[in-house]
Amino acid sequence: MYGYLGKRVNVGYDSRLYQPTLYTLIAFLGLWQLLSLFFSPRDLPGLVHLAEITYSVVSGADQFSFVEHAWITTQRILVSFVFIMVIGTVLGITMGVSKYKEFLTVPVMIFLTFPAVVWAFILVMWFGALTTYFVVVTVTVLAVTPYVAVNIWKGAESIDDDLLEMAHSFDLSTTAIWRHIFVPALMPFLYSSGRLAFALAWKLSLVAEIFGSSVGIGFVVHYYFGAVRADMIIAWSIPMMLAMFGIERALKIVEKRSFAWRPEVDDVHSEVKTA
Amino acid sequence: MVNRTIASEGDDLMSIHVTNLSKTFTEDEGEELVVLDDIDVTVGDGEFYTVMGPSGCGKSTLLNILAGTIPMDRGEIEYAGSPISPTDLPVGYVFQEPRLLNWRTVGENVDLVLRERDLSKSQREERIVDVLEMVGLHDERESYPLRLSGGMRQRVGIARALAVDPSILLMDEPFSSLDELTARNLRDDLLDLWKSTEKTIIFVTHDISEAVYLSESVTFLDTRGRIFHQSEIEHDRPREPDDPALLETEAALMKTFFDHMATIQSV
Numbered sequence: 001m002y003g004y005l006g007k008r009v010n011v012g013y014d015s016r017l018y019q020p021t022l023y024t025l026i027a028f029l030g031l032w033q034l035l036s037l038f039f040s041p042r043d044l045p046g047l048v049h050l051a052e053i054t055y056s057v058v059s060g061a062d063q064f065s066f067v068e069h070a071w072i073t074t075q076r077i078l079v080s081f082v083f084i085m086v087i088g089t090v091l092g093i094t095m096g097v098s099k100y101k102e103f104l105t106v107p108v109m110i111f112l113t114f115p116a117v118v119w120a121f122i123l124v125m126w127f128g129a130l131t132t133y134f135v136v137v138t139v140t141v142l143a144v145t146p147y148v149a150v151n152i153w154k155g156a157e158s159i160d161d162d163l164l165e166m167a168h169s170f171d172l173s174t175t176a177i178w179r180h181i182f183v184p185a186l187m188p189f190l191y192s193s194g195r196l197a198f199a200l201a202w203k204l205s206l207v208a209e210i211f212g213s214s215v216g217i218g219f220v221v222h223y224y225f226g227a228v229r230a231d232m233i234i235a236w237s238i239p240m241m242l243a244m245f246g247i248e249r250a251l252k253i254v255e256k257r258s259f260a261w262r263p264e265v266d267d268v269h270s271e272v273k274t275a
Numbered sequence: 276m277v278n279r280t281i282a283s284e285g286d287d288l289m290s291i292h293v294t295n296l297s298k299t300f301t302e303d304e305g306e307e308l309v310v311l312d313d314i315d316v317t318v319g320d321g322e323f324y325t326v327m328g329p330s331g332c333g334k335s336t337l338l339n340i341l342a343g344t345i346p347m348d349r350g351e352i353e354y355a356g357s358p359i360s361p362t363d364l365p366v367g368y369v370f371q372e373p374r375l376l377n378w379r380t381v382g383e384n385v386d387l388v389l390r391e392r393d394l395s396k397s398q399r400e401e402r403i404v405d406v407l408e409m410v411g412l413h414d415e416r417e418s419y420p421l422r423l424s425g426g427m428r429q430r431v432g433i434a435r436a437l438a439v440d441p442s443i444l445l446m447d448e449p450f451s452s453l454d455e456l457t458a459r460n461l462r463d464d465l466l467d468l469w470k471s472t473e474k475t476i477i478f479v480t481h482d483i484s485e486a487v488y489l490s491e492s493v494t495f496l497d498t499r500g501r502i503f504h505q506s507e508i509e510h511d512r513p514r515e516p517d518d519p520a521l522l523e524t525e526a527a528l529m530k531t532f533f534d535h536m537a538t539i540q541s542v
């Protein structure tokens with residue numbers, strides 16, 4: 001789902017490209033509706049039924065308070081996001097420009113391959129499932145930070161030595177070099193990392209909540225998993241998915257504005273890199 | 276071999292004397308690469324001084340040392356009659372590539388090198404306007420570099436170097452990546468600037484006709500890191516790029532160059 005939505009975001013505001021996107025969306029919803037005819041509404045709800053239960057969830061008619069659980073999940077995502085970006089950026093720059101990179105590259109690569117579920121189980125065993133932030137945030141940060149670090153690392157490596165030589169020949173201060181060369185050169189990578197971090201933080205917080213929390217959207221999803229209610233799982237996920245989609249899109253627009261210096265918008269740097 | 280006549284002229288107060296300059300790089304495999312081997316350079320005040328030599332002979336290294344971006348191993352530099360550290364030489368550097376910050380406008384790129392100096396905002400403003408005027412880019416102040424042509428970007432590079440009001444302009448093959456027509460325009464503009472500002476220019480090029488067209492003096496470096504020839508170019512100005520007299524000088528210099536390369540290769 002994310003890949004599909006992500007693609008749509010990248011199209012930006014070129015209206016010619018909206019049309020095909022719209023067709024795809026209609027085709028997707030049509031297919032959904034068609035498939036739902038062959039399943040019980042509890043397994044795969046039709047569009048109308050889905051809209052109804054989603055509305056009931058959001059309006060607070062469900063047995064779990066949407067505001068309460070969504071708020072907790074949002075806080076966890078935001079807190080994780082801040083940690084991920086700060087730690088990831090510092091690690092990435094260190095890997096890219098400093099002599100300590102040899103010490104960091106292998107550990108970061110190993111962390112990158114470590115499944116989030118394993119983190120979740122380990123941390124729940126060590127710290128229990130009752131912490132409000134600690135377990136979920138830690139799992140998310142541990143799982144997502146390596147992606148950001150690698151992304152920023154590539155950015156730091158791509159900084160042009162010739163520009164630094166120019167800066168030295170004109171006696172620019174270290175502050176000026178950071179402000180006018182390092183930070184702007186890393187900007188595209190910071191934006192793409194930020195969007196990636198948001199998308200992954202949302203998914204992984206949910207995974208972590210399923211295993212490690214008694215509150216939050218992941219917890220509710222887990223409850224309905226136990227109750228064998230696929231329709232409720234989907235209904236609980238949709239509002240957050242839409243919110244994440246909106247945030248992704250907003251970030252993308254801010255990003256485009258800040259790159260007015262580029263002759264034409266090229267998405268090479270800002271493409272989300274999950275590899 | 277080095278021509279000392281300029282040094283002996285007493286009125287060249289702001290001349291540069293480099294003596295016994297050496298630089299050796301240690302390559303990744305640990306091998307020593309002698310790039311500059313005990314060279315002496317004398318550049319008179321306001322002179323247009325060109326350094327020529329084959330690729331990799333150390334021309335950029337020489338300029339980088341004068342700009343203070345890499346340290347020399349050995350040698351002395353004297354400027355205006357007293358010893359000076361290369362980091363204190365009043366230079367502006369123009370590179371082969373424009374080396375602009377693509378995320379800053381033309382005006383901001385120039386302003387960047389002014390901010391580090393003790394200048395008021397209005398003084399900076401005046402400088403920016405001045406130098407952009409000098410290179411004919413006053414209308415492009417708000418443009419981003421990537422929207423300009425290669426020749427215009429190189430002009431911004433020149434404006435930036437002029438902005439710090441250096442007595443010495445270091446230019447490392449500044450026109451070599453431009454098409455010939457654009458390069459010719461820029462060369463003429465550079466000569467006009469040189470004449471009006473009376474700056475000392477130390478210019479590096481591969482291109483013998485460019486060297487003869489522009490310079491008062493041409494110095495040849497060889498691959499062993501030594502200066503093996505220096506010529507004064509005495510043709511009257513303004514010069515014509517395809518003037519047969521210039522072509523003759525070029526041919527004579529090329530012959531000297533190839534003869535020398537043949538002797539060092541046969542050793």
Ligand SMILES: Nc1ncnc2c1ncn2[C@@H]1O[C@H](COP(=O)(O)OP(=O)(O)OP(=O)(O)O)[C@@H](O)[C@H]1O
Nearest residue numbers: 300301302308310329330331332333334335336337
């Ligand atoms: N930082 C460095 N470390 C090791 N070797 C270097 C370094 N900088 C330059 N060199 C080597 O020193 C030699 C001279 O380099 P330099 O850039 O001064 O040559 P150049 O005359 O400017 O060549 P070109 O005409 O190709 O620009 C080259 O062989 C280069 O590989």
Ligand SMILES: [Mg+2]
Nearest residue numbers: 334335336447
């Ligand atoms: Mg060079």
